[in-house]
Structure formats: structure tokens, C-alpha cells
Amino acid sequence: MDHHAEPVVELEDAVVVLGSFPALAGVDLVVARGEILLLRGPNGAGKTTLLRLCAGLLPLARGRGHVAGCDLTTQRDAVRARVGLLGHANGLYADLTVAENVRFWGATVGATPGEVDAALDRMDLSRRLATVPVNRLSAGQRRRTALACLVARRAQLWLLDEPHAGLDAAGRDELDATLRAAVGSGATVIVASHELERAGSLATRVVDVVGGQALALRGEGG
Amino acid sequence: MTAVTAGASESTTTASVRGATGTGTTFTRWLGAATLVALGALAVLGLVVSPADVVQGESVRILYIHVGTVWVAYVAFIVTALSSAAYLWKRTTSLTWDRIAGASAEIGVVFMAVTLFAGALWGRLSWGAFWVWDARVTTTAFLFITYIGYLAVRDLGGSHRQRARRSAVVALLAVLEIPLVHFSVKLWRSVHQDASVGDRTSDVTLDGLMLFTLMLALGAFTLLYAWWLLHRQRVLAMRDALDDKGLDRALAERRTEGVQS
Amino acid sequence: MSTWRTALLIAMKDLRVEARSRIVLVQVLPFAGLVMVLFAFALDSDTVLERVSPGLIWMATVFSLLIVVQRSFGVETADGALDALRVAGVRASGIFVGKAIALAAQLLALEVLLTVLAVVLYRAELDADGLVLFVTTVLVATCGLAFVGTLYGGLAAGAKGRETLLPLLLFPVVAPVLIGATRATEAALGASGAATSEGWPWVALLVVFAALFGAGGTLAFGSLIEE
Numbered sequence: 001m002d003h004h005a006e007p008v009v010e011l012e013d014a015v016v017v018l019g020s021f022p023a024l025a026g027v028d029l030v031v032a033r034g035e036i037l038l039l040r041g042p043n044g045a046g047k048t049t050l051l052r053l054c055a056g057l058l059p060l061a062r063g064r065g066h067v068a069g070c071d072l073t074t075q076r077d078a079v080r081a082r083v084g085l086l087g088h089a090n091g092l093y094a095d096l097t098v099a100e101n102v103r104f105w106g107a108t109v110g111a112t113p114g115e116v117d118a119a120l121d122r123m124d125l126s127r128r129l130a131t132v133p134v135n136r137l138s139a140g141q142r143r144r145t146a147l148a149c150l151v152a153r154r155a156q157l158w159l160l161d162e163p164h165a166g167l168d169a170a171g172r173d174e175l176d177a178t179l180r181a182a183v184g185s186g187a188t189v190i191v192a193s194h195e196l197e198r199a200g201s202l203a204t205r206v207v208d209v210v211g212g213q214a215l216a217l218r219g220e221g222g
Numbered sequence: 223m224t225a226v227t228a229g230a231s232e233s234t235t236t237a238s239v240r241g242a243t244g245t246g247t248t249f250t251r252w253l254g255a256a257t258l259v260a261l262g263a264l265a266v267l268g269l270v271v272s273p274a275d276v277v278q279g280e281s282v283r284i285l286y287i288h289v290g291t292v293w294v295a296y297v298a299f300i301v302t303a304l305s306s307a308a309y310l311w312k313r314t315t316s317l318t319w320d321r322i323a324g325a326s327a328e329i330g331v332v333f334m335a336v337t338l339f340a341g342a343l344w345g346r347l348s349w350g351a352f353w354v355w356d357a358r359v360t361t362t363a364f365l366f367i368t369y370i371g372y373l374a375v376r377d378l379g380g381s382h383r384q385r386a387r388r389s390a391v392v393a394l395l396a397v398l399e400i401p402l403v404h405f406s407v408k409l410w411r412s413v414h415q416d417a418s419v420g421d422r423t424s425d426v427t428l429d430g431l432m433l434f435t436l437m438l439a440l441g442a443f444t445l446l447y448a449w450w451l452l453h454r455q456r457v458l459a460m461r462d463a464l465d466d467k468g469l470d471r472a473l474a475e476r477r478t479e480g481v482q483s
Numbered sequence: 484m485s486t487w488r489t490a491l492l493i494a495m496k497d498l499r500v501e502a503r504s505r506i507v508l509v510q511v512l513p514f515a516g517l518v519m520v521l522f523a524f525a526l527d528s529d530t531v532l533e534r535v536s537p538g539l540i541w542m543a544t545v546f547s548l549l550i551v552v553q554r555s556f557g558v559e560t561a562d563g564a565l566d567a568l569r570v571a572g573v574r575a576s577g578i579f580v581g582k583a584i585a586l587a588a589q590l591l592a593l594e595v596l597l598t599v600l601a602v603v604l605y606r607a608e609l610d611a612d613g614l615v616l617f618v619t620t621v622l623v624a625t626c627g628l629a630f631v632g633t634l635y636g637g638l639a640a641g642a643k644g645r646e647t648l649l650p651l652l653l654f655p656v657v658a659p660v661l662i663g664a665t666r667a668t669e670a671a672l673g674a675s676g677a678a679t680s681e682g683w684p685w686v687a688l689l690v691v692f693a694a695l696f697g698a699g700g701t702l703a704f705g706s707l708i709e710e
Contacts, residue, residue: 015473019379022469025476045479055570058710061381061469081572089563093496095503104496108571110484133503153571211479364655371652375638378645384710388638391703392652395634398695399656406659406688410666 006069008033008157008188009054011214013063014072016046016053023049025212026063031190034183038203039192039214046212047192048088051159054190055085068156084155086163090146094135098125098145101134106152119152122178139166147175151182158182158189176202245456253449260442264290267435275432281347282432288340290439291333292362294447298330299365301451302372303397306390317462318455320386323393325454327372329447334366357408364403368396382462486701489577490584493568497585500558507589511550512596518543519600529606536607537668540597541661544628547593548657549650552632555586556640565640565708575705579633583700587629594621613671616682620671623686624664627693631656634700638707656696663688 009031016024023046031037039047052058054067056079065072068082092101099120106116120126123144134142143166150158158179164172179189179202191203208215246254268286275282305323309316341359342352353359376389484492501507522539526532532539559565568578598621601607609617631653639649663685670682 017381017469020465020468020472022473022476025473057566057569059381059383077572080570083570085567085570087563087566089566091563091567093500093558093564094562095500095558096496100499104492105567105571107492108484108489108568108573149567212473212476364658367651367655371648371655374648374651378648380710387706387709391706392638395656395699395703398699399659402659402688402692402695403655406662409684409688410662 006033007031007066008035008068009190010066011053011063011072012065014053014060014065015062016049016058017061018049018058022061023212024053027212027214029207029214031188033188034186036179036183036189036191036202036204038206039190039209040194040206041192041209045209047209048161049212050209050214051085051161051190051192052087054079054157055083055159056080057085082155083157083159084150084153085159085161086146086150087161090142091149092134092142092145095133097131097133098137098141098148099130101145102148102152105149109153111152111154115154116152119148122151122181123148124174140168140171143167144171144174147178151178156187158187160189160191162193163191164193245453245460250449250452253445253452257442257445257449260438260445264435264438264442267431267438272431272435281344284340284344284347286435286439288337288344289436290443291340292337293440294443295330295333295337295362295365297444298326298333298447298451299369299396299400301326302330302393306393309386309390310394317382317386318459320382320390321455321458321462322451323390324373324376325451325458327369327376327393329450329454331366331369331373333443333447334362334369337362338366355407356411357404360407361400361404365400368399372396382465484574484577486574486577486580489574490580493573493578493581494584494588497555497558497582498588501585501589506554507551507592511547511554511589512593514550515543515547515593515597516600518546519597519604523604532605533607536601536605537672538665539605540594540601540668541624541664543597544590544594545654545657545661548590548628548632549653551586551589551593552636552653553646553649555582555633556636560640569708575708576701578708579637579700579704582636583626583629583633583697586632587625590625590628591621594625607672609672613673613679613682616679616686617668617671619686620664620667620682620689623689623693624660624667627660627689627696628657630693630696630700631660634696634704634707637704640708659692660689663692 007030009029011027011029014024014027014029015022025046027046027050029050039050041047049058053060053065053072056067056072056076059076060072067079070076070078070082072079091105093104096104099116102119102125103113103116106119111119117126120130125141125144125148129137129141129145134145137145143163147163150160160179163175167175179191183189192209264286268283272283274280302323305319305326309319309323341362345354346352372389372392375392376385378385378388380388519539522543523532526535556565559568569575598609602609635649635652635656638652639645667682667685667689670679670685673679
């Protein structure tokens with residue numbers, strides 16, 4: 001089918017300026033559908049900015065980009081509707097319970113109660129934790145809640161910033177399984193991570209982000 | 223990776239700033255000269271030649287400055303509002319509109335401050351009161367504060383486009399707000415039947431030479447505003463161009479981070 | 484999702500957050516009450532207090548508005564929820580209306596308290612004649628305040644150094660509401676000898692204000708929260 005050939009992300013000389021600092025200094029990147037791409041790089045390299053750019057949150061100062069078939073300069077609203085972002089912050093309302101949060105974020109895309117429950121199940125949050133307010137959860141549990149919100153959104157492109165941080169071993173395996181399942185249902189995943197061993201087990205491709213640019217596109221595995 | 227500035231609008235603005243060291247052009251030099259002449263004539267007429275008022279004495283001379291500057295302050299506000307609308311209107315948007323809006327606001331604040339000061343002084347000398355709670359004075363004071371808020375929004379940071387869009391929206395909201403303030407204060411003061419409250423400037427009848435001097439004041443200050451606006455707008459354009467050049471340098475530095483590590 | 488449904492979703496979410504955290508109830512209402520008491524200390528005259536009680540009610544409301552708006556957007560920026568709302572593709576006008584509705588509900592609770600305190604502390608008198616005028620004034624003024632609060636709150640949300648900008652931007656804009664609501668309330672309470680009928684033109688002013696900023700805010704809010 002034709003649309004499988006169309007890349008999910010296509011960036012050409014993308015420059016993003018935060019204040020007066022060029023966080024992205026000319027990124028060329030192509031991500032095909034169904035990939036799990038790992039962005040690797042030191043702190044301050046621009047991984048977070050790159051993810052936020054692909055989410056449609058940031059304007060391009062120079063260059064061109066397409067995400068999920070929509071132009072990053074003129075169709076940012078459409079881009080956002082098709083992606084899900086899990087940034088450093090969780091995007092949760094601390095006073096509401098886990099279930100209320102997932103229900104709210106699911107409702108923003110019109111998810112049914114069934115889909116919300118499925119998302120909670122997927123992240124193993126249904127039983128004890130669903131009625132606990134988020135501000136009483138551990139960091140790892142909050143991360144899982146944020147992931148459940150992402151699952152409920154059924155996005156075409158998943159953008160995750162250090163998603164493994166704060167999760168225990170079981171949680172990380174669960175996360176990887178969730179990401180593979182998402183790809184299985186047709187999504188594409190981009191993960192920014194320091195976790196080098198994950199590269200081998202999870203990612204289909206690794207890209208190094210250094211100095212605001214995407215370098216050295218490597219092949220399979222680490 | 224080249225150092226070509228993106229966007230035709232940026233380069234045409236830079237191109238329009240002629241002369242590497244200044245913002246002057248032949249036109250602005252003539253305009254400046256005309257302004258000086260007009261201001262000089264105003265000084266002579268206002269301070270020396272025109273007669274003192276029958277009722278108010280010499281203090282009426284402050285009126286020439288007060289009315290002149292308040293006129294310009296409102297013109298500056300209208301220019302800011304129109305430029306902001308122009309920026310938002312065509313989505314291809316040239317940042318020149320944004321810079322005109324910003325420059326006009328900066329100049330407007332200065333004229334506004336002079337107006338309020340001169341008005342307070344004149345009020346004190348004529349009627350013994352620095353301030354009066356009527357619609358015009360209060361609205362002018364509010365416009366002053368609103369300008370200051372607008373300039374603060376311009377300084378919030380971010381890219382030039384973000385600054386332009388954000389401040390343009392704030393300027394247009396101010397267009398909503400100012401008439402509402404004026405109207406509500408007017409309605410408010412009309413309830414209080416204070417005989418002394420009212421439009422004081424209409425108490426002064428001006429005719430003959432005094433009227434001419436007043437008109438001259440309006441003209442001279444308008445010339446001053448126009449001259450100042452042209453220069454200031456160019457300075458802002460140069461500042462933006464400098465930021466863009468700074469960006470190229472920063473980009474080059476940023477990329478070398480990659481090479482070293 | 485339509486703007487209206489988005490707005491309801493967000494309004495319910497905001498009110499639910501308040502119901503859980505009770506910040507407005509436990510912190511802002513006492514603050515407002517304290518402001519009323521401090522006015523009494525400063526003004527130190529029973530006749531003066533009774534006379535100016537309408538003004539004091541609305542002054543205290545405006546001060547509290549500032550805090551409630553900051554709380555409303557603090558909830559969004561604490562964990563990056565505002566960004567998440569933008570990524571979720573939620574319509575900005577829906578966010579605006581939704582947050583304004585929630586803000587208005589909280590302000591109404593505040594104003595009920597302030598009115599009670601005015602009656603108790605300043606011996607203001609509320610009679611049946613003025614009741615319709617008073618209730619209408621409160622409802623319309625609250626809408627106006629909620630709209631401008633949400634609008635400028637969105638602008639000031641997020642990045643550091645913006646919070647101090649909020650009062651500078653907000654207070655000039657709420658001046659017409661302060662004037663109009665106070666005059667209408669004076670007419671409703673019969674303070675300063677105003678007749679009830681004199682209040683209605685002021686209510687008309689408040690309606691215009693609310694309509695203008697409701698419309699303006701719906702259009703402008705998206706641009707102000709964008710990066």
C-alpha cells in the first residue's frame with residue numbers, strides 16, 4: 001500500500017531556536033512507519049527539543065518538516081492531533097485519581113470507556129491504583145499513568161522522552177511490550193533515552209543526537 | 223550549512239536600513255530639519271510671541287505641550303494598533319509591521335509620560351489640582367499603563383515571530399479595553415454632579431495667534447513623532463538583524479559541539 | 484471535538500481538581516475574608532465602611548481574582564498539562580471557555596462569601612428591591628472577570644518571570660468591571676442614596692464588557708498560549 005512507503009517523520013535542515021539558543025542546528029531525519037527509533041545523546045544535545053518539534057509544539061526557525069503527512073510549518077494543529085508525546089513532565093493533574101486522569105485525556109480524543117479501561121489494564125493500573133490520586137503515587141507509578149494516557153490517545157506517532165526513567169525492571173519490560181504492541185497496531189515510536197542496553201532489545205534503529213543535529217544513522221540494533 | 227537568512231522579509235528590511243553605521247537617510251534628514259524648524263517656531267511662538275491667557279496667565283503655555291503630546295500619544299497608540307492588525311492580517315507577515323508597532327509604543331510611552339506630567343503641572347497652576355477624575359485624564363493614564371504592559375509583553379523573549387504575534391494580540395485587546403475604560407469613567411463622573419469636574423481644556427478659549435500656536439504644536443510634535451518612529455523602527459530592525467546574525471554564529475558553535483564530542 | 488464539549492470537559496476537570504484539592508476553599512476564601520477585615524482596619528469608620536461596602540466587595544474580588552487565576556494556570560503548568568493539552572489537539576477556544584466557566588464558578592462562591600461578610604462586618608443592607616439587580620450584577624460581572632482572567636492568565640502562564648506580569652496586564656483591564664459592578668451594587672444596596680433603577684445602565688456596561696472579552700478571548704487565547 002502506498003501510504004506505508006510515506007515516512008512518518010521527514011525533517012530537512014530543521015532549526016529550532018529556544019530564546020536565542022539554537023537547540024536544533026539543522027536536523028535531517030527520516031523515520032519510516034513502524035520503526036522504533038532510539039534517539040541517543042548527551043544531555044543538552046537536543047533530544048527533547050527534537051521530540052517536541054515532532055509533536056508540533058515548537059515552530060521551525062528554518063528548514064522544513066512533515067510529520068504524519070502534515071506540514072510542520074502550516075499544519076501544526078493537524079500534526080498534534082496525530083501524535084502522542086510523553087515528555088519529561090507527565091502532563092497529569094496531581095489532585096485527580098489515575099482513572100480520572102486517563103479518562104480525561106482519553107476524552108480529549110473521544111476514547112470510549114472501554115478503551116480507557118483497556119489502557120489502564122495495559123499499564124497494570126486497574127486494580128489498586130485506579131482510584132488513588134496521582135500526588136500519592138511514586139514516580140514510576142506516575143510514569144505508568146502518563147503512559148496509560150498515551151495509550152488511550154491511539155496516536156499514529158509516539159514520542160517518548162526518557163520513558164524508562166523511574167520504572168523498575170518489570171515496568172520497563174511492560175513498557176517495551178506496550179511499545180511493540182503499538183507498533184504492531186500501526187504506530188511508529190521515537191524514544192529518547194540514555195538506556196543503552198535498550199537499544200539492542202527494543203529499537204529497530206538508533207540515531208545519535210549531538211550538538212543539535214542527528215548524526216551517524218546506524219543500522220539494526222546498537 | 224549556509225548563513226543565508228531565511229525569509230525574504232528579513233533581508234528586505236535589512237536592505238532598507240541604508241548605511242552601515244546609522245539609520246539616517248536623506249528623507250529623515252529633511253524630516254529632521256523640518257521638525258527642528260517647527261519646534262523652534264513653536265518655542266518662539268509658544269513662549270514669547272503668543273499672548274498669555276486672560277484668565278490663566280502664563281500657565282496656558284503649558285497647554286501647547288500638553289495638547290501636542292497627548293495628540294501624538296494617541297496617534298502612536300492608533301499606529302501600534304493598526305500595525306498589529308496589519309501584522310496579524312496577512313499571514314505571510316512581515317516583521318516590519320511588528321517593529322513599527324513596537325517603536326510606536328515606545329515613543330508613545332514617552333509622549334504619554336510628558337502629557338501626564340505637563341497636564342498635572344498645568345492643572346496645578348490653573349486650578350490648584352494636580353489630578354482630576356474625568357474620563358479623558360483617567361483614560362490617558364490607563365493608556366499609559368497599558369503601553370507599559372504591552373512593552374513588558376514584548377520583552378518576554380522567544381523568537382521574533384512569537385514576540386510579534388503575542389504583542390499584536392495584546393495590542394488589539396488594548397483597543398477593546400481603552401474605549402471601555404473611557405466610557406465607564408465618563409459614565410461614572412457624569413453621575414457625580416461636581417461642578418468643578420469636567421473637560422477642563424474646553425474652559426480655555428483659544429483664538430487667533432494662540433489657536434495657531436496650538437495647531438503648530440500639533441504639527442511640530444507630529445513631525446517629531448514621525449522622524450523618531452522612522453529612526454526607532456530602523457534601530458529595531460537592526461537589532462533583529464543582529465539577532466539573526468547572532469543565530470548563525472550560535473548555529474555554527476552548536477554544530478561544533480557535535481564534532482568535539 | 485466541538486468547542487463546547489471541550490469546554491465542558493475542561494470545566495468539569497478544573498472543578499473536580501478544586502473539589503479534591505480545596506485550595507480555593509481553604510486558602511483563597513480566607514484570604515478574601517482577611518482583605519475585608521483589613522479594609523475595616525484601614526478605613527476605621529462605621530459610616531464610611533457601610534457607604535463604601537460595594538466598592539470593597541469588588542476590590543476584594545479583584546484581588547482574589549489574581550490568585551485564583553494563578554492557581555488555575557498553576558494546575559496546568561505544574562506537570563506540563565498545558566503542553567499536553569496543546570499536543571492533544573484540544574481546541575484552544577475550548578480551553579478558554581472551559582477554564583473561564585470553572586473560574587466563574589469559583590468567583591461566584593467567593594462573591595457570596597464577600598457579600599455575607601459585607602453585611603456582617605460593614606452592616607451593609609440588602610433589601611428585596613435591589614436583589615434582582617444585585618444578582619444580575621454579580622452574574623454578569625463575574626463572567627467578565629472570568630473571561631479576562633483566563634485570557635491574561637494564559638498569557639502569563641508557564642515561563643518564569645511571567646507571573647508578575649499578570650497584575651500589570653489584568654488590573655487596567657478589569658477597571659470597567661470594577662466601576663460598573665460597584666455602581667450597580669451601590670444602587671442595589673441603596674448605599675450612597677442611589678436608587679435601584681440607576682444600576683441597570685451599569686449592568687448594560689458589564690454585559691458589553693463580558694461580550695467583548697468573551698468573543699475576543701475565544702479568538703485570541705490560542706495565539707497567547709502558543710510557542
